[in-house]
Amino acid sequence: MNNDLNPSLVTGGSCEPAVCATCAVRNSSLCAALSSDELDELNKLSRRKSLRPGQIYVFEGDQALDFANVVKGVAKLTRGSEDGRMQIVGLLFPSDFIGVSMGLGHGGDRKPEEPYTIEAVSDLELCIFPRDGFERLMRRFPALEHKLLDRTLSELQVAREWMVLLGRKTAQERVATFILHVADKMRHQGCHSGISFDLPLGRGDIADHIGLTIETVSRQITQLKRKGIIDMQGARHVVSCDFEALREQSGY
């Protein structure tokens, strides 16, 4: 919680690296599993990378890329087909971990293919680690692997919730659920103490995430506004919303 550490104090000896001491996700990403000394080792492997909205980090079908932490911004994990259909299978927020979609430990053999495309949705900042170096550290620091397991289990949980949404919910329920999810994410990000927040996705991306079309998403949002359940300024900024009512609309 205390982000006031003086970087100059922590650059020498075996202390916590300066980049990490001021890193927004030091205590929420996988790195939270590491002591300052261990973090120092990991940091030596790492490099930063920035992407602008719309830039693509990996294409599905590419050789497996490096691992990475999301430090800032939002990215989407997508699968597309030739005829233009597209499904967002996950959103990546700060502290999320990237690069294990195709599993671990492909050391010897030819690297497997990335199953999904990863594209920046807003200004994105990644902290990247080479695969083999990171896997080696994971073997040395079991807490790291343990944290990854935790994280993977909760992503599985989220994916299955989304299966329920995509398989059985109505358009109205889907949109309500989506807004609740975003509000929840934003609250956990600590971005807003109040009730107002920005939708990180445009109508098209929302549609691709909840399995509808742009038009249907738009109409459903209009409905929610008419019913007084949400209030917006512009297309992206939610000024207020009645969580209780939203939950009722969301099909649990």
Added chain:
Amino acid sequence: MNNDLNPSLVTGGSCEPAVCATCAVRNSSLCAALSSDELDELNKLSRRKSLRPGQIYVFEGDQALDFANVVKGVAKLTRGSEDGRMQIVGLLFPSDFIGVSMGLGHGGDRKPEEPYTIEAVSDLELCIFPRDGFERLMRRFPALEHKLLDRTLSELQVAREWMVLLGRKTAQERVATFILHVADKMRHQGCHSGISFDLPLGRGDIADHIGLTIETVSRQITQLKRKGIIDMQGARHVVSCDFEALREQSGY
């Protein structure tokens, strides 16, 4: 691969427990991570349980139950809502691991709730381990946790494939994909060397798995038969199927 171990040889001293030596999933479940000695420890915690088709192992909302390996049969992982809508979020086959849907390590605090119902689809046999005992062993034998991570990553992969199916595929594509998945599972189970296999689910469960209605599933299967892509005896037994054509119908 050699299942001819004589149980009488392995009951004494620190050797592999007899139940395990003849266990169908000794080398494919999480247990594959353990040596005979380690397995012996785990075995001391375990008990077996059998369920008949339709019997329920856990209800969603129940307190977190024990962990378990599926030894034999098939179970479904479902979420239902009051109005009767139902979504199958996963199928459990022999060697699958049960009990981590709500995460690990809730030692001290009140046990969390199971998010899904688990129900036997065929005659089911489970090998059950108490939560705390198993978690303790996992801490002592990191290979066990590593295997669980592997397994969880591939379940996440499956769940995301299903998100694509539920979000963007047509009825025809869904049914074709489902049949391919089952055929694949059956091949990996080594249940059939040939091209013929049983569907483990009735039309209703298929519908709840791929987000359609019974009637639509039935119509689509009829279509596939008319096109000569599959051939069936009765409603459940697939006699032959043209995998190439199925793959084409499946929307990749």
Added chain:
DNA sequence: TGGGCGATTTGATCTGGGTCAAAATCGGCC
């Protein structure tokens, strides 16, 4: 302040799959 362009909203119409209903088939089981 106005002009241009992409994103969003709104409207009109169409359709894939849902719903409701009935017939056919399948498995047990005596």
Added chain:
DNA sequence: GGCCGATTTTGACCCAGATCAAATCGCCCA
């Protein structure tokens, strides 16, 4: 072998959400 309830198939019709088309909005920049 024949009867019964459950499952599956088939048919007729309907509707939520898709598609196609046309405003309208919001934002950047001059």
